[in-house]
Amino acid sequence: MSKNVSKRKAGKLVEYTFEFPQKPEKKTFAQHIYDERDGKFFGRTRKSWLYLFIFYGVYFVVLISLFWLCMACLFATLSEDYPKYQLSDSLIGTNPGLGYRPMPEDIMRGAVVRYRAGNKNEMRYWTSRLDEFLEPYQNPSVLPGGGTNQMSCEFGKLPEPGNVCAFDVDQFGPCSTANRYGYNESKPCIFLKLNRIYGWTPDFYDDIEDLPKTMPADLVQHIRELPEHERKQIWISCNGVFTGDQEAIGSLAYYPSRSIPPYHFPYTNTKGYLSPLVAVQFLNLKMRQNVFVECRAWAKNIIFKGGSRLRMGSVQFSMLIE
Structure with missing residues (x-):
């Protein structure tokens, strides 16, 4: 129209x-x-x-060609054997954190190891978590390379290139699988380990006259009683966080000792490497009380910061046996 x-x-x-x-x-x-x-x-x-x-x-x-080219250039600068950025140049830095096991599978549980004495199902939950964690230690064949490059290490005997130190689980004493890690006797065990940092080497408190004033008295006495060649180790201590926790935590036993020997360092991503462990057994923890525990590692180049947030060189959890 x-x-x-x-x-x-x-x-x-x-x-x-x-x-x-x-x-x-x-x-x-x-x-x-x-x-x-x-x-x-x-x-x-x-x-x-x-x-x-x-x-x-x-x-x-x-x-796609541009993306592939960018990725190819990136991977050309990386190595499967060592990180590109190490120590102070890396995001991890030079201060290893301290971890503990067993940890709850459900994050909603929080950092609490809690069970009822005599309840087999609740105890089995924690012991099975430890069985899973310790499997490479108990059966090195599951490790890359089948654990064939593991060797026995001791003071003055470092692992040869390409080899790693073996870890004898029999040294855990009562904190063993056969003993159900003490949970069935209300004497539970917690395993501590340092986080791995490639190339990091500890600076030891080997001079008994230069020990920190904040170091627990029983640990100071333990170091003084050791031969001089055994003082170059990373020391471990655990204590209650608050005054009530310090009274309720009771006596502690450390296996195989309350230290991490120097021959486990530095970590170089060698196949079959196992992080050294320290088992801490609570011998007479106060029942029916949530006891807050803080464990820390001692070395000159391990910076310590306690608390529940932004911890450094330490770990905090709680134990409750009902």
């Missing part, structure tokens, strides 16, 4: 024609898929679809 409009301009009569927009013709569903009148599939001609596929084909080929 059109309409003519006349307008006089500079003494002349000019006529304009306006075309009114018309409603598009309704199409059936089949015509939306393929319209025979203009030969379009889904609103595009064959030629238009061809250009579209060529454009996006080239676009994605170029995009």
Whole structure:
């Protein structure tokens, strides 16, 4: 439909024609898929679809090629044997953290080891967690390389290149699988370990006259009684966090000792390496009281910061035997 409009301009009569927009013709569903009148599939001609596929084909080929090139350049700078950034250049830094096992599988439990004495199911939960954690220690064949490169280490006898120190689980004494880690006797064991930092070497408190004033008196006495060649170790101590916890924590026993020997360091990502462990057994923990425990590692280059947040060189958890 059109309409003519006349307008006089500079003494002349000019006529304009306006075309009114018309409603598009309704199409059936089949015509939306393929319209025979203009030969379009889904609103595009064959030629238009061809250009579209060529454009996006080239676009994605170029995009994938650039991504592959970037990843290839990145992996060319990395090694499977050692991290690119180490020690102070890395995000981890040079201060190893301290971890503990068993940890609850459910994060909602929090850092609490809790069970009812005499309840086999609750005890089995924690002991099975320890069985799983200690499996590589008890069965080195599950380690990469089958544990064939493990050797016995001692003071003055470091592992040869390509070898790692074996860890004798029999040294855990009553904190063993056969003894169910003391949980069935209400004398539970907790295993402590340092987090691995590639290339990190501890700086020991080997001078008995230069021990920190904050070091527990019983640990100081223990170090003084050792031969001089055995003083170069990372020391471990545990205590109650609050005054009530210090009274309720009772006596502690450490296996195989309350230290980590120097021949386990540095960590160099050698196959079959096992983190050294210290088992702490609570011999007479006060029953039916949630006892908050803080354990820390002692070395000159291990910075300590306690508390429940942003801890450094320490770990905090609680024990509750009902």
